[in-house]
Amino acid sequence: MLPAAAHHCGHLLERLNAQREAGFLCDCTVVIGEQQFRAHRNVLASFSEYFGAVYRDSPPPADVFLDQSQVKADGFQKLLEFIYTGTLHLDRLSRSCKKSFKKGRSPFCVVRE
Numbered sequence: 001m002l003p004a005a006a007h008h009c010g011h012l013l014e015r016l017n018a019q020r021e022a023g024f025l026c027d028c029t030v031v032i033g034e035q036q037f038r039a040h041r042n043v044l045a046s047f048s049e050y051f052g053a054v055y056r057d058s059p060p061p062a063d064v065f066l067d068q069s070q071v072k073a074d075g076f077q078k079l080l081e082f083i084y085t086g087t088l089h090l091d092r093l094s095r096s097c098k099k100s101f102k103k104g105r106s107p108f109c110v111v112r113e
Contacts, residue, residue, distance in 0.1 A: 016043060017084035028055075032066045035073035037080055047083045 019025055019040070026038035041060060044051035054064055066076070082088045 013084060013086060016040065020084055027062070029063045030066060030076065031063055032071055032073045032076055033068040037076060039080060043083060
């Protein structure tokens with residue numbers, strides 16, 4: 001990617017994330033249990049086939065309810081941050097994950113807050 005295009009993409013993500021954080025032009029809410037996450041349908045649908053399918057309905061729903069036994073709110077928050085910033089912050093790895101890394105394996109790991 002050319003430097004100007006990379007800068008443009010980064011600027012766009014930065015502005016969209018700032019808008020999401022301010023609630024500006026957000027047109028949907030993802031609800032997981034008691035937690036509500038405001039976002040932009042076009043951003044979610046661009047990143048996720050699931051949300052793309054949800055928002056193909058006419059008129060698209062303003063609220064999407066996700067089963068909290070399937071999706072954890074803190075995990076979805078991290079996913080939203082990744083969608084809007086391109087950065088994934090993992091705070092801590094589980095003990096079994098750390099042991100596996102030391103042994104040279106690369107397991108699927110559970111992030112614990």
